Amino acid sequence: MKLSEIAKIIGADFRGEDCEILSMNTLKDASNNELSFIANPKYVKDMADSKAAAIIVDERTKEYVPASAVALVVDDAYWQMATLSKYFAAPLEDKDAPEAVVGEGSVVHPKATVANGALIGKNTTIMAGAYIGSQAKIGDNTIIYPNVTIYRDCVVGNNCIIHAGAVIGSDGFGFASNKLGEHNKIYHNGNAVVEDDVEIGANTTIDRAVFGSTIIKKGARIDNLVQMGHNCVFGEGSVAVAQSGFAGSTVIGRNNVFGGQAATAGHLEIAPFNTFAARSGITKSIKESGKTFAGFPLIDHKRWLKIQGKIARLIK
Amino acid sequence: MKLSEIAKIIGADFRGEDCEILSMNTLKDASNNELSFIANPKYVKDMADSKAAAIIVDERTKEYVPASAVALVVDDAYWQMATLSKYFAAPLEDKDAPEAVVGEGSVVHPKATVANGALIGKNTTIMAGAYIGSQAKIGDNTIIYPNVTIYRDCVVGNNCIIHAGAVIGSDGFGFASNKLGEHNKIYHNGNAVVEDDVEIGANTTIDRAVFGSTIIKKGARIDNLVQMGHNCVFGEGSVAVAQSGFAGSTVIGRNNVFGGQAATAGHLEIAPFNTFAARSGITKSIKESGKTFAGFPLIDHKRWLKIQGKIARLIK
Amino acid sequence: MKLSEIAKIIGADFRGEDCEILSMNTLKDASNNELSFIANPKYVKDMADSKAAAIIVDERTKEYVPASAVALVVDDAYWQMATLSKYFAAPLEDKDAPEAVVGEGSVVHPKATVANGALIGKNTTIMAGAYIGSQAKIGDNTIIYPNVTIYRDCVVGNNCIIHAGAVIGSDGFGFASNKLGEHNKIYHNGNAVVEDDVEIGANTTIDRAVFGSTIIKKGARIDNLVQMGHNCVFGEGSVAVAQSGFAGSTVIGRNNVFGGQAATAGHLEIAPFNTFAARSGITKSIKESGKTFAGFPLIDHKRWLKIQGKIARLIK
Structure with missing residues (x-):
């Protein structure tokens, strides 16, 4: 242009x-x-x-x-x-791109859809009702369960398991607003990348980046109904339990564990090897490693347990 | 009858x-x-x-x-x-209704389903695996991403974007219960209406009304994995961040903003132009406008920040 | 072997x-x-x-x-x-099993998929885009809405309603981890069983058991976007409001009610006939019955209301 x-x-x-x-x-x-x-x-x-x-x-x-x-x-x-x-923004599908290439030993169910320009590796299974968008790339030995949607341009690595109903690459939640209270959509022209050996739970949603990539790193484990915001990086081997949520652009180091319904604010950096108890509310970057946190606002897990006890006694 | x-x-x-x-x-x-x-x-x-x-x-x-x-x-x-x-209750599909009408310039993917009696406007795209029920109406220039389900009788306006896996018009969660602990389903014979210029996130669920309509008003922005209860009205230009939830019959004025995992009780009225921080728990109607709230129970956001500090000092 | x-x-x-x-x-x-x-x-x-x-x-x-x-x-x-x-682990589908048996009066939409070896009862409707896996059994008079996924070997009873996008029988979130931070998937070779007269909401996820069955008992009511962990037992007539979550192996007695966004830890036992307010965080087994609880950590609901008042007064 x-x-x-x-x-x-x-x-x-x-x-x-x-x-x-x-x-x-x-x-x-x-x-x-x-x-x-x-x-x-x-x-x-x-x-x-x-x-x-x-x-x-x-x-x-x-x-x-x-x-x-x-x-x-x-x-x-x-x-x-x-x-x-x-x-x-790219078109929803590249009608004129060559038909998708499907590697040796892979099975695409006749009721699945693989859009033009997509690339499916070897020994991969795309089950009924799944959708793989244009220019998307799926690796080898990967399972895409029924009714999964992978938006155009997104990447899923080797040996991944994507459970039913998961959505990878939907637009991030971004818009400009004016004083009249109107919103102007920001088209998210980046993508989402799921590296090798990742398992993603049923009905989990992983938004695409506005620019660049949302990245789920090698070996991560993401449970059901988790929300991963645009431009997040979810570290190698990190674990997100069901219904946890990660706001946009937060970068999470390797081997963090987030309990169920835990959530982070956006634009944070979280050092590796921490554990966040269920329902932790993480609003600031974490520079330490090897710790266990809990609560909202977030504090050290042991201190959180103490505070709960003290409040109970104060009140009695 | x-x-x-x-x-x-x-x-x-x-x-x-x-x-x-x-x-x-x-x-x-x-x-x-x-x-x-x-x-x-x-x-x-x-x-x-x-x-x-x-x-x-x-x-x-x-x-x-x-x-x-x-x-x-x-x-x-x-x-x-x-x-x-x-x-x-209407039948699941109107077998005898005329075939769906699809407007000029619209594209319905061969693996999408548009039930009899539905009406699709102009220049609208219905992607693979999407389902549009009988008597449903979809406007012009709207995008329905893969594996979206729009139940019968529901309405989606012009210039809307409905992301993959979203469900519009599922039955509200209503039933009568007796002393034996049995439940008697209330069939939800109303519908859900999404007005113009609305974007709805991946795997979000919007329940239909028991009578009348659940309404998402013009220009609203709803993120992924949000729950909108039956008979809610979500105001013009209002914003719901991921994993927030709205219990039945709550009426939300224009340009409210709800942070991630925020939730409201049912049957509330929320005045326009308020902001609710992430995880706010809103259990009473809000009559003021232009305020920022936080916490559960909900209080003024600044007071909430102060209380957090005081509790921390009390405990030390 | x-x-x-x-x-x-x-x-x-x-x-x-x-x-x-x-x-x-x-x-x-x-x-x-x-x-x-x-x-x-x-x-x-x-x-x-x-x-x-x-x-x-x-x-x-x-x-x-x-x-x-x-x-x-x-x-x-x-x-x-x-x-x-x-x-x-069984194969994703039993290619060599006999074609699915569909009972009298049942309708399987041509865009639904029923895998080999599945069994569909009488007067049941399987709508477009739904997937029923190998050896799965669906009872009589049941409605499976569009884009539902029922994994192989799972069971849904008579007179059930499974709303759009729900996933039944996805793998539980289980893996062994080593000191290098690598995870070794535990294949979940059990199943999920939904008994008679159950309604399950849109985009809800019910994981299969590692061994044995995850069980949703007769007459239960589960709302949208609920997470049910592997090996849970959800009691007869019990109610889970939207966005609530149940961690693995928790056994819930009959006629419990869980408010929106409530959650339980794993491996708990919850006695029958209790009510848990919205966002309750249940971390210990409950031996009493007929009570109402709230908060996180969980306390008696009346006491919770008192504590909220006292904290507010302390701070002023």
């Missing part, structure tokens, strides 16, 4: 040499044929080094645009980013 | 002129060819003005039946209402 | 007469052609009376193996049990 067209769509002034923009990305990850944006002035520090061809900015942030990038100045950069995200 | 037959089914005395009853409804909304009931004496105030042709009552409430209505006196009015609800 | 082969797979010494092992089971339930194991020394008391043909043990437990059983001594009995569970 031409940069001049982009400027026109969002009502920004544009002069100078036109160029082709291939996609949108974050300030940090954008390459020189990508468009970026800055919605919150606290990220101005990321602007100087951005390789983006153009950056959507507002009056507060426009002065930080590096010489290498075109500034597209608008009133509400986040809203305009949302508006543009739709233009970069 | 003849009123005399109805009386017979529930073992009520019936004399006088017979008439045809078309459906059941609440005291307030019943018209003069409908049957109503009163299960809880606190609603006797609604009886005087009811236009119902007949009302199922018990010994405590029979004297309040207006002259325009026939009184059907039984021991347990709620149980008998449940018994009768089955007789007014 | 020959016992000598089993010993070889898990690296245990084996001498003496070989025999055919048909399946794995608990110490208590194993018969004399089954293999058992002991992972936790606190269960040594169950060893003396076990009829198992062989028991996987470690150095701490090997001396308790009764004379009737062969001891297979390994470093990590739980890990090796997991390893072996895969060998006893």
